[in-house]
Structure formats: C-alpha cells, structure tokens
Amino acid sequence: MPGGDFHPFFFVVIAAWILVCGLGVVLFRNIIYSAVSMVFCFLGVAFAYALLNAELVAIVQILIYVGATSVVILFAIMLTEVQQSYGQLFHRQAIFAAPLAVAAAVVMTVMVVSTELADVGDTSLNLSVHALSSLLFNRYVFPFELVSLVLLAAMIGAIVLARRQGEKR
C-alpha cells in the first residue's frame, strides 16, 4: 500500500469507529462498557496507524494499550469494586462542558484548517521497523533512556501509592 495515500473510504470508516467508540467511553453508564468501548477505540486507532502506514506503531498500540493498559484499567475497576456509577453520571457542568468541547473542536479546526501548510503532501515516509529501531537507538536514544526512567518512576510510584498503609515489604 502506498504510504500516506489517503483513502477516503477507509478513513471515514475508521474515523467513525474511533469516534463512536470514544463517545462510548465517555457516555456509557456502566464503567465496564466504557472500558470495553475504550479497548475498541484503541483498536480503531491501531487500524488508523496501519492506514497511515505506521505498522510498528499499530502493533505497539495493540500490545501496550489493548494488551496492557486496558487490563490495568480493568484491574483498577475491579479493585475499586465500583462497577457502576451511582447517582449522576455526569457533573452538572457537563451542560457547559459539552458546548465547550464542541467549541474547542470547532475553533481549533477552523484555525488549523484555515492554515494552508505549504509542505504538505504525500511524502510517503515508509519507515521500516528496522529503520525505526535504528532511529530509536541512535538519534532518539536520549528520550528512550528518559522514558525508561519514567517507567521506573511510574512503577515505584504505583507501588508506593497502592501499598497499604503501614505495609512492610
């Protein structure tokens, strides 16, 4: 598939999928449904990456999000034993938040779309996995190392937080 080639049909389908599932996350009353909807959304995003010719990202997306993150979230849902939101689903400010979100989308879209970017075109940057990893471990090795520190911090942080009080290791 020629990279970066824009397929209106696939785009529309995937976009619809992503947005509907995204809405599902936000709108479902049952938190489990929300979580499942999120997983589907992530899947859609993975397809979008594929459509954009970034297979590695798509795979990583599926591995990390669909595989790991979703599970963590589900665990959290189980741990907090709150499957359903009782009472109000939304804050009262939702009636302001919805227009705000719409307005944000509109304003940003108008502003972004109104800007004609000169250099946009089908550059079909077709990076192989090899090329990507080469970049990752040469040019981007510094952020890569930093990310590892972030993960370390997150892990330790999660342990610190989730540990019960007074609990000894």
Added chain:
Amino acid sequence: MSGANNDVMVILPGVVVAATALVVFMADTLVGGRKWVLPWIAAAGLIVAAGVATAQWIDVGAIGSVWDFVSGSGSGLFGGGTAESGFASMVALDKFAYYCTLLFCVIGVLTIMLSDAYMKKRRDAMGEFYGLLLLVITGMIGMAISIDVIALFVAFELMSLPTYVLAGFIRGDERSGEAAIKYFINGAFSSAILLFGLALLYAATGQTNYASIAAGLNNLGADAQSGLVIVALVLVAVGFGFKIAAVPFHWWAPDVYEGAPTPVTAFMSVGIKAGAFVGFLKLFTVAVISAPEVWTAILTILAVLTMIVGNALALPQRNLKRMLAYSSIAHAGYILLGLIAVGAGNVSVGASGERVLDTSGSSAVLFYLGAYAFMNIGAFGILVWIRNRRAFRYTLDEVAGLARSMPWTAIAMTLFMLSLTGIPPLIGFWGKLYLFTAIVNAGMTWLAVLAVIMSAVSAYYYLRVVWYMYFREAPGVAPAGAGAAEAGAVQAGAVEAGATVAGAPVTVGAAGALETGAGAAAAEATLVADDAGPAVGSAAAVVIASLGVLVLGLYPSPLISAAQGALRVLLGG
C-alpha cells in the same frame, strides 16, 4: 571530546542524578534499618552532579582573582566558552543548562535537608521518596538540556509523574490523596494539551528540533502567525502554564500545595516551577522565537491575569501554605514578565540573518528563579521547621506571638516575607528590579506598573505574617503593653512562665536576638508532639536559605553574573 564520549559528557550531570536515584532505590533494599544513609546518598549525588556541572562550566584557567570570581567580572566563570550538543542535537549542554542544573541541584539538596524530620517518621518509604525526588530532578535537568520537543516532552513527563506520587505521599491522609488526584488529573489533562500543542507545532514545521523549528517557522514567513501556530502555541502555553501555575491554569496549585507534604510543596513551588520555566523559556526563546508576537500576546494575557488573581486570592487566605501557594502563582506572573520581555524586546538580526535576542529578559527569569528558590524554600522551610517542633496546622493564628517563642525563626520568616515582597536589600528586590528593567527595556512599562501595584498588594499579606508573629501575642500569653505596662509585672510573669516550662525544649533560636518575654513556651510545651527530635537538616536548610536571601541580597553580583552568563551562549538559538 568527541563521539559517544561527547554525548555522555553532555548529559553527565543528569546521568549522575539518575544513577544516584537508582543507587538510592537499590540501597533502600540493602541497608535494612540504616535508612538514614539514603538522604546522604541522595544529597551526595546531587552535590556530585552540581560539582560535575560546575567543573564543566567553569573555565578554570580564566578565573583570575577570587574577587573577580565573586563579583563576576572575570571571564572565567561565565564568559566565553562553547556549548556542546549531543545525541544528534537532542540535547545541548550550554551555559543555560549549567546554570539550571546547578540551581536544580541546590533546590534538591535543600529539599532533602528540609525533609529530614518528615521522613524520619516515614522511614520505610525513604528510598522511594528520595529516589523519586532525584528522578524529578533528572527530569528537570532534562528540560534544561533538551533542544528537541520529543526530549522535552519526555523530560516533562519524567518531571511530572513522580511529583504526582510525591504529592500523595502521605498515604491515608485524605488531603494528601486529594492533592495527588487533583494534581494528577489536571496535570495529565494539561500535558495532553501540551502534547497536542507540540504536535501542532510539529505539523506547522515538520520538525522537532528547536533549531529546525525556528528555521521552519522562519520559512513560514507570515504564516508564522497563522491559526495553526496560534493554536499550537496556546496549547503549549497551557501545558507549561499549568506547571508554573499561571492563571487560568493555576487551579490545582493552592489545593495541591496545601495537601501535599510541606517539603514536597516547597520543592514543587520552586523546583517544578523552575523546571517548567526553564523548559518554557528555552522552547519559546529558541524554537518559537520566530513568532514572538503570538506568544508575547499569549503570555501578556497570562501574566496580567496571574499577577492580579494570584495576589487577590492570596489576600483572604489564612492558611499559610495556601497563602504561599497563591503568592507563588503571583510570582509566576512576575517571572512571566521576563519571558514577555524577550518576546517584546528588541530582536535584532544577526550577521547571518538569524534573529538575535536581547537576553536581559531571559537572564532576569533565571535570576528570579534562583532568588525565588532561596526565599520560597526558606518560607516553606520555616513552616516545616515549626511543624517539626509542634502541632501546627499552618494557620496564621498559630504563628501569632512566634517572635517570643521562636525569635530566630520569626526573624528568618520575616526575612523571607520581606524578600518575597521585594524589600531591599534582600534578594527578592534584585529579582524584581531585574525583571522590571527587562520589561521596561522591552517597552512594556505598563506591565511593570501593574506588577509593582500588585507587589504593593502582596506586601499586605506578606507583612500580615510578620504582624502576626511580632505584633500579636500567642493565645494564653498576657499581652505586655508597650508603654504603660509595668515592667516589673511583665518581668515577674515572664520568669514565672519560664519556670513552669522547665524541660520544654527551646529552639536554637530561642537563645535569641530579641529580649523575649519567655511566654509562649508554656503554651508550646503541651503541643510539642510527635515530630520531636532535632531536625538539624530543616534548620540548616532554613539557615542556608536565609543566608542566601541576605548575602545575595547585599551582594547579588555573583548570581546576576551567572544568570547573565547563562544566556551568553545558548545552543540552538
């Protein structure tokens, strides 16, 4: 130096800090009960990192006399030199980075000292605490040396994530937890916004490297003020504005400052803020320098709102931590003036057609960050110190009469409050003077006028602390009238009070400067509670901060020269 060697040299101070973090984590599992070594390790790591940075920074051969060194007139400390980039222009070790690294290490060491008594109570979590703190500092150093938005964002996250944890470090404490959740949700929200902004910036230029972004924006010509760039810059400003607590992205600050453990609050108020400002400064003045009109407009709005709202909301606060939180919001507003000065200032065209900035705004920001570090850490340090000594809910009423019970503490707090107000000859004054010169020089005098009016407003709540400490009496202490009261009665009462509290610990300061009426020690005796024990570290931190505020206030040249020299060679610009 060259090649990979060179790359490592470029990030060496950061590597030292990160490595120390790992050492702390590991040592945590190895030392068993001897947890007290952990802070020493952490501090040592920071000091080594600072030493490394200093060694790399200073051109030893050109130091000249000691006096030149101190007054900054020699070229050895700040003049000349080159900047080196590494990791394929991902990071750069320029004088800016040295300055920031040194600043962060100082802040880190002071925070470690401040937290001694606090962590003594939470021995088992010491490793995590100091390790995470070091990781945050690594992230901050990363912000300072990044010259690529990807590195910048990762460093940003490295700076943020452990802070969320630190804010919620007191498990079981609802306020601490609440602080963490507020900080986390808003923080993640705003970093997503920041990320989107960076993505749009990337969209506009197709580049992530600062220099390339600058070139790309330059190529855009008039489009450098297009809707895309505006949205991108606003979103970036949201992300950084959140971290520096600029209005209207400041909401978290008071709640989190109040709820988080006080040493962490102290760290957040100066460290995180400094880190974010440093990243902000470098990104805008290096990468987005081609579109100064846009971000100057954005920052001007932010600065005006921040100064007004911060000061207005600090006024009614009766909780000292909250008051300091709002004051720190207000100070963010002042510091923004420096950034605006850069954007609004005289941008001349260099020899090869590139834009050359007037750096006085940037150096003012760096100077102010340094000055602010001393005074605000000091102020929070006093709160920690009082909390170490007695039950203390950080309210204004509780510091009433402090001048009698803890005279030296009161004096130090007065110094910090006056410095925050900007009263000379304390360091806060020079910070403000520096900022005002920058902004006036940039032709935006009205902002300076607004800032001074707000400073006058701020004087009210800063001086309120002083008046509570000095002009009021602690509850239960008979007020001794100034003129009319019989001296004998007061003396007798004081001696009596002194006798009844035999055994109550007296602070180092109580041996103090002002003729005290013994007094409040009696009330204190029953309250001195859980955190008993000498907290030498906190005291030392406060002393260091006071000395910094006072000595650098009397002779600010070294810090000014450093801040100015830090901008002399700015890689990527």
Added chain:
Amino acid sequence: MEAADSMKIAVILIVLLPLVGFITTLLFGKRMGGKAHIVPVALVTVTAALAVYAFGWVFQHQEEPFVWDAFSWIVAGRYHASWGFQVDTLTGIMLLVVGIIGMLTHYYSIGYMRGDGGYYRFFAYLNLFMFAMYMLILADNFLLLFLGWEGVGLCSYLLIGFWFDRKSASQAGKKAFLVNRVGDFGFTLGMFLVLVTTGTLQFAGVFDKAETIGAGTLLWICLLLFTGAVGKSAQFPLHVWLPDAMEGPTPVSALIHAATMVNAGVYMVARAYPLFAQSETAMLVVMVVGTFTAIFAACIAITQNDIKKVIAYSTISSLGFMFMALGAGAWVAGIFYLFVHGFFKGLLFLCSGSVIHAMGGEQDMRKMGGLRTRIPVTFWTMLIAAVALVGIFPLSGFWAKDEILGGAFAHGYYVVWLVGIVTAFLTAVFAFRMMFMTFWGESRADAEVQAHIHESPKVMTVPLVLLAIPAAAVGAVVGWPPEAGWIHRFLDPVFFAVEHEEFEWLGTGGALMAVSLAVALLGVYLAYVLYLRRRELPERLAARVPWAYEASLRKMYMDDIYEVVPVRSTIAFSRFLWTGFDVHVIDGAVNGIARLWGWFGDRLRPLQTGRVHNYAFGILAGALALVVIVGWVWGI
C-alpha cells in the same frame, strides 16, 4: 565716630540687658523668692538710663539718624535681612516713653505683685517685654520690627494669662495673641510685598524707593501694613482683645496695653510715613478707621462698670485718635498724642491698680465710691491723669488733642473734626463718670472691704507721683506753642514733608481750641450731673433708649459676632474637614480600595471550588479563550 561707637554699645545694652534679666530671672528667680525683682528692676533702670542717653544723643544729632547693621540675620536667595538698629528722633521719643514708663511700672510692680506665686515669673516676662519693645522701636528694618512686634505680642499673651489658673485670664491671653495674629497676617503679607517690590526690608532702602512703587502696589502695601497696626493697636474691628486683656495684672495693663505696646501700630504707621504719605487712599483708610474706632470705643466706655474696662476702651479710643491724626496728615500731632498718652494713660492704669489694690481686688465701680479721702495720693494722681485725658488746659492731653483736631480741621476733614469733638465730649463724660463713681459719693463696698481700704505702699505711690509730673506738664513743655512746639522741630527730620502753618490764636486755631476746651468742660459737667448730682438719671436714660444702652454695655456685640462668625464657623468647618472629609472621604477611599481588593479576592474564592473537573474546565476554557483572543487580535 566716637559717638556712634558709644551708641552702638548703648543700643546693644538697651536690647540685651532686659534679655539678660529675663533669662537670669527665669532660671534663678524662683530661688530668689521675694527678691526676684532685684535683677530685672536694676537692669531695667540701667536700660532706662541708656534710653535717656540715646535720646540725648539723638537730641544732639537730629539731622542724621544713627543706623547700624550689627550683623546679618537672614541671607537667602537675593534677600537679606539683618540685625540692624536705627535711632532717629521718632525712636528717641519712643525710647523715652518706653524707658521711663517701663522703669516706673517695674518699680510699681514690686509692690503690686508682692506675694504672688509667680512673682519671679512676672518680672521675667516684664523684662522680656522690655527687650521686645526696645527691639521693636530700635529696629531698622521691617523684619526686625516684626520680631519685636511679635515679641511684645508674646509677652502680652504671657502677662495677660499670667494667672493661668483663671480661665478668663488664659482665654484673654490667647484671644489677644490670636487677634494680633490676624493683624500680623496682613503685616507679613505687607512685608512680602515690600520685599518683592523693593528688594529690601530696611527702612531707609524701602523709603528711598517709595516713590518708584506703583500706586496700586503702594496702596496694598499700606493697607496690609495697616492691618498689622489695626491688630496691634486694637483698632476696629480687631480691638476686641484689648478689653479682655485687662485680665492681666494692672501694671501690665499700664505698661503694655496703654503706654507702649498698643502704640506700636501707631509707631509703625508713622515709621512707614514715606509709604503712607504717598497714598491718599491709604491715608483715608487710616483716618476713617481711627476716627470710627475713637467714637466707637468711647460709646462703649461710657457704660462699662469695670474700672479697667473703662480705661481700656478709653485707650482704644485714644489710639483711634492717633490714627485719625496720622490719617489726616497731622503726623506730629499723632506722635505727640502718643507721647503724652503714654504718660497719662499709664498713670491712669497704675492708679486704677492702686484703687483695686485698695479695694482688695474689686474692679466694679458700682461697688466703689468715696475713696477720695481714703487713698489721697492715688486720688490726686488719678485726677491729674483724668484731666489730662479729657484734655483740659493746661494739662498734656489738651495740647495733643487740640493739635489733632486742629490738624483734621486744617486738612479739610470737617466731619472728622466733628466726630473728634464728639469723642472728646464722650471721653470727658466717661472719664469723669469713672472718677465720680470711684472717688466721690458714699462708699458702696462691703463692710469687710471697707475696713481694708488703705493707701498703697510707697513703692507704688512714688511711681504714681513721678508719672503724674510728665502726665501733667509734658504736653505744655514740648507742645508749646501749638503747631510749632519743640516736638515739631524735633520730629521734622522724620516727617520731612509736612509744612507748618502759623498758629493763629485769634483765628481758626484759637477758635477750635476754645471749642474743644468747652466741649471737654461740658462733658465733665454732664458727668457731674449724671453721676454725682442726679444719680437716677442714667438709669432713666438707659430705660429710655434700651437698645443703645444694651449695645454699649454689650460692647456693640462685637464679641458675639466674632464668636459666631469666625470662631464657630471655623471650628465647624474644621470638624467637617476632619470627620467628614479626612476620615470618610480620603481615608474612606483608602480603606475602600483596600476593602475592594479584599472583596475582589473573596469573590474570586468561590471559583476555586476544590473540584477537579471544575479546574479542568477552567483550563480548557482558558485555553479556548486565549486562542480566540489571540486569534482575534491578529484577525484570523
């Protein structure tokens, strides 16, 4: 220059000795107790001798006055004022009056004030007064004159309020000072105008340029200076302090409020003769004010019952006479009157003091009577003084008064002359009303007081007698022949522009003299009828025209007007400024701004809801707003 050098020493001593007396008495007088008077009295005696010496010097050097810039006082910018002294014939006359009466009053006070708790203080103040008064008359520039001017005012304040534990005394002292201050206000502005116009304050310098000053400016200068004189010399409408000033000990009344200080205004106007003489309008004002005051005060004096008040209003009236003279152009006559008035009015006061002393402090004439035989020395001296005051041949007052009236008539001010005649008539009435009520008839005092009546000690009566001599004779001595007496020749160098006409005994001059003498005698007779022969008449008269009587008794309501118009309104206005404006408007604004900030901060607080989602909303909304604003600013 032998003589000048000796004069320098004399002048310095004249000024300094009383000052030394003041300081030493103030510092050590208390320890000296009843002997506290020794130093000041001795010093004043020496000073009087020196004053006489100075007079003698001036007598010899009439044509060239002694002027000496001792040392500079204020040097600022292009202005310069110095401690400079000037002795000319006018000064000489004043020196004589001040020196002699001052000395005699000091002696008199030894007796009068004996036993008073503030004995030493009294003499200290008196000496300070002498210092200031000498300074006033010896000054060679307006500023130094002003120093003496204010100095005598201060002493007047201190001495009127000498018995400060009496409310009325302390009130009266304050009133005197404040009313004088109003005059000084004008005097100060006058000095400014002089200074700005001529560049100097030195008399000689100013008068040299007098002709170059524009008419309008000159008028202003004269009017402003005259304001000062009005205050100091108790002219209408600033006369109100002088009657109250009688709260002070009687020697003070004699010395300060009759013989010397109150003359300062007259002296000053006379001194500024070259200025006034240039401005007809100013002269007219001086004359009108003087004339009006003369008759105005006389009308009040006629109903007063306090013996000192009568003399006080009489003094006001006399001072009015002097201004009338000056304004009418009869300069020498004015000074002549000042000269003789000092003696007989001083004497009159001292005698009244002796009467009061005899009556044990009683001042109400309605409780006196029949004292003629009980205190003969006092009676005879007082009678001389009264006759002199009324102006009956050949006593002093006659010559001076007659020259004034003659002068007014000669200059064509017939109305003024007529008013003067009426005043003279009234003067005769109230003066002899006082004499008859006090010395004739039967005594109306309590038995206890009656028993105590006694003649004053020698130390008081001797000065009375000594003073009676000039009071009786000096007028004839220096004023003979009328219009051309010695005093005219003596003062001519000062009032160089005055021309003399030959006095015609059988012409207008003689006729006028006869008229005034007749009027005075008529007045005495009327008093005799009203207050000795038909005592019931005054009451019936008062009942016939109650409004007139009441107005006279209530001092023409001047005090009431002052109470309401300037005093109360000032206080009310000040109170409004303070509680209304200062506290509410200004401070209200200040506190209001502070409160506004607090309010603003408080209103913002609810925004800080503590809820995460609100915060996030704020962030996003803020971001959106920023985009819109910045985008809008750039018109996208």
Added chain:
Amino acid sequence: MSWQDQIGFPVLSVITFLPLAGVVLILVIDLLRRPAARLGADGAVEGAVRRQTWWPTTYKVISLATTLAAFALTVWVLFVFDKSTSQLQFVEDVMWVRRFNIHYSLGIDGIAALMLLLTTLLGFIVIIGSWHYIKDREMGFFVSLLLLQTGMTGVFCATDLVLFYVFWEAMLVPMYFIIGVWGGPRKIYAAIKFVLFTLVGSLLMLVAIVAVVWYVNGQGAGLTFDIRALSDVVYPYHLQFWAFLAFFLAFAIKVPMFPLHTWLPDAHVEAPTAGSVILAGVLLKMGAYGMLRFCLPFFPDAAVDFVPLVAGLSVVAIIYGAAVSLVQKDLKKLIAYSSVSHMGFVTAGIFAAIAVADNAAGMEGAVLVMFNHGVLTGALFLMVGYLYERTHTRQIAEMSMLATPLPVFAGFFLFFTLGSLGLPGLNGFVGEFLSLLGLFEYSHALAAIGALGIILAACYLLWMYQRTMFNDRGEAGVMPAVSLRDISPREIVSLLPLVVLAVWIGVYPNTFLDFLHTPVQYILQQMGPSIESARDGAVAHLIEATKGLF
C-alpha cells in the same frame, strides 16, 4: 570631592553604619551572655539570663554611644564641609553590582548635610528620650531604632539611585516594627497603612527609576544609576511627565501632601514616642528631600508644569492640616496634622522656587522649614511622650492646668509651641517666612491663603496649650493636686540641644542657610531653561505627555 581630600576616612559610611555596628555589637554580646541557653536549655537558665540587670543599661549605653559618635562625626563633617561649592562632598564610590553598573556611592551636598545633621541629632535624642519608655522587648526597640537610623542616614547620603532606593525601602522595615510592636491600640492598622502607602509610591518610583535609567542607556550614554549624571540628561517630555509623576507620588506620600496624608495621623498616634519623633523629624523630610534631589533636576520641564498643582495642593495642605488640627482631641494627632500643615510650607517653597526665576529664597526657606520642623515637632512629640509617661493619657480633654504641677515642663512646652507657631526669633519663623516669601513671588493669592495657615497654627497650638497647661474650664478645670513629677534632668538633656538649635536658627540662621546657597543655586541652574519655557503652557505639555503614553 572625595573623602580622601577632605577628612581622611570614609566618614559617610562610618556615620551610616555606626548604628548598624552598634546593633551587631548588641546582638553579639546578647548571645555571649547566654552561654548555657542553647538547645535543651530550660526555663531556669532563661530566668538567670533575665536576671542580668546590667544588660539593659549596657545595650542602651551602646546605642547611645554609637548614635552620639555618629552625631559627633556629623558635626565634624559640617565643619570640614566646603560651603562654596555645589559639588558632592565626602564622596565614596565602590562598584556594587557590575551588571547594572550600580555603585555603592555616598556623598552629600549642603542640603543633605543638614538632613544628615538632623538625622543624627534626633537619633541620639530619641535614644535618651526612650531610656525608660519601653517596657516590653526593650532591646529589640533599641535595635530597631539603630537600624532605622542607618536606613535614614543612607537615604540622605546615597548618590546612586538604587542605593538610595535600597535605603529608602529598608528603612520601612524597622519603622514597621517600631509602630507595630511597640505602638498603641491600633498599631497594626497604623503600621500596615504606613508601609502600604509608602510602598505603593516607592514601587512606582522604582519603575520610573528603571525607565529613566534605561532611557539614558538607550541613548547610548551607557548604564548608570549615578544621580548627578542622570540629572544632567535632558529627557523627552512624556518620559519626564510620567517619571515625574511616579517620583512625585512616592515623595508626596512621604511628605505627606494632601490628600495622601492619612497614613500620618494614624502612624503618629500609634507609634511610640521615639517612632513619632523620627517619623515627624526625619522620615517626612525624606519626601521633600527626594523632590529636591530627583523631581526637580531630573524632570525640570514636568516639574515646572506641575507647579500650579503642587503649589495649590501645598496651600490646601497648609490650611487643611491646620484646620483639622484645630479640632483634634488627641495631642499626638494634633501635632501629626500640624505636620501636614507645616510640610505644606516645604512643598510650597520648593515648587514656588522653580516657578519664577531667581527665587532661591523659597527653596532655601523650604529646606530650613524641613530642618526646623524636625527640631520643633520632634521636640513636641518628645514632650507629649514625656507627658504620657506621667499622665498615661494623650487626650487633651483629660488634662488641665498642668503648668501648676509641671512648671518647667510647661516652660519647655511653651517654648516649642511658640517655635512651632512661628514666633520670630525662633527657628520656625525664619523658614516659614522664607518659604512663604518664595510662594508670594509665585502667587500673591496663594501666599495669602498660606499665610492664613500661620493664624490657624497659632489657633490650634495656643488652644492646645491652653487646654493642657492652663485653665480652660473655669473652676471645674482646676486639677486636683496630683503629684506629677516635673521634668527630669535626663529629659531636659534630651530637649536642650533642640532648644539651642531653635534659638540658634531663629537668631542666626545663616549658619545653616550658608549650606544651602550653592546646592539650591545648582538645582535652580538645572531648572533654568525650564523655568524660562514654562510659559508655553502646561496644558499643551500634558496633552503631549498623554500622547507619549500610547
């Protein structure tokens, strides 16, 4: 002229920092005398420390010694002072902050010399005056007084704008404490009001300082904060206008000029005696001094255009202050408002002097009024303090006939009252006469109104005197025979220097005026062209300035 040529040691620094050295000495000894009171010391030790009765005397003596030494040095300086030149003298100059070319530079001209004398004089007088006044935290009080003196001295000596500003602000802090810790019932309100008022003005001044300095820098003249160098620059009118306003606001608040005066009565009433004396005696002078030093020579055109406004406000202040004094019930408040009135003469004199050519007398008079007011009002506050120590009240209504039990006191009180109401022969007269004369040259009408203030001054002062010292209430007013101790030798000693000065200046003011001739001429010279051009019309200038804003 630098100190090397004149006196052989940096005398201004020594004068400035001698009190600070005293503070250090006191603190060191205080620490040394508590050998045992360290960590873990108990109350017994505290008690033992407190029983060291020699200590209060010692720190008072140290305070007195340092301030007396500063005064003696000042007198020496005045002897050495060269009155024939307008140059700064005893100049010291050390680089301070290289980045901004800020110098630690001191130097005085004649005006500053007089103010220096006043500062050091009142400095030691209040030490004597406060000897037994403070009962609580006494050492802190003396330390504050010494710190305050260092700040005030520095203000008058500094010749670098930033150094000036540093001293100007630094002096706020000890005053804040003096009012706040040792003040009366509403001390907190008064203290914070004092600080905030001053701060608002001085912070705006800071912006103006920066704007002025950076303008000069932008003209290529290089960065300098040197006052003389900056005052030689000709600034564009709109900068002059706004910078003048900012400077003027700062100084007008300090003076204080109507309607910015409301901090003053509160501060004076609540402050302890020494605080009031210093406030009235020195602090108010700093405002007028600032006008002379900055507003006029820096911004001559703007200053000239502001003359009508300032002169008008000054006259209003004269009348207003006097009128409000008239109805005060509190002695201190009365004197406080009278300060507003008296300082009106100062500002009137200063600004009248620049309104018309060759009007140095007004300005010299104004400076003399500054000095005189320091002496007289300082003395009056001191005496009210002494009175308060005896009667424990400052309410006029609660006093009467005090001249009976306190004759000597009443004498002194009368002396200063008379000086204050401008009796010729005492110092008050000379200054007010000259400044009113200056005003008269500018506007006869304003001077006439201003002169009304002299009448009112007599009214309120004599009324005050009558109500306190004399009998004001008939028989009822006679105070019961209370045994009040008449004035003590210590108190007399504290007042005598002021008496001497009051007479001296009244009789021979040239000793002091001589110091002023050349500096005033210097200022007027700098103003010269502006005075000539003032007739172009202030309104046109104002419009121009407003345009410059945008």
Added chain:
Amino acid sequence: MSPLDWWLLLAMLLFCIGAFGVLARRNTIVVIMSLELMLNAVNIALVAIAQFRAGSQGAGVLFSLFVITLAAAEVTVGLGIVIANYRAKRTVENDHFDEMKG
C-alpha cells in the same frame, strides 16, 4: 482540505471527546480513560503528520511510540493514585475530593 487536515480533524474530534470525558464524568477511572483517548488523539495526529508532512523524518512516529509508553506510565500512576484514594475515602467519584478549596 488536504488529507492531513482530515486526519487532524479526526484527532481534534477525538481529543475533544476525551476532553469532554475529563470535564464531564464523575468517575475518576473513566476520566483516566478519557485522558487516554486524548493521548491517542495526539498520537493519531503525530503519525499522520509524520506521514504527510514533508521533511518530517519520521520523528512523529517515534514521538508516538514514546507517547504510548508514557501514557501507559501515566495510567499506572493515575490508577495508583485512584486506588490509594479509594482506600482512604471509599469512592472514586472525583467531586468528593473537594475538602480543600477557596
């Protein structure tokens, strides 16, 4: 509209949906999920830009990889915080966390 614009539009819409979730939902866990949506939206944008923007050298793709990792870390920490708070307050509804305000 260029193809990139379409992708950016998609990204912005998803971003705003996520933002709406953050603003509107009470359940903290859903809020965290919404945050993830926002990050995914950015990722879509990044990858799209990398593909369509000339001279972008694939930085966007790598950026997105980092973001995915960071997002995972963020979720971990976030959920840790939520759980810790749940222990203390037995609730995950974020409007219960309003003890500190004003």
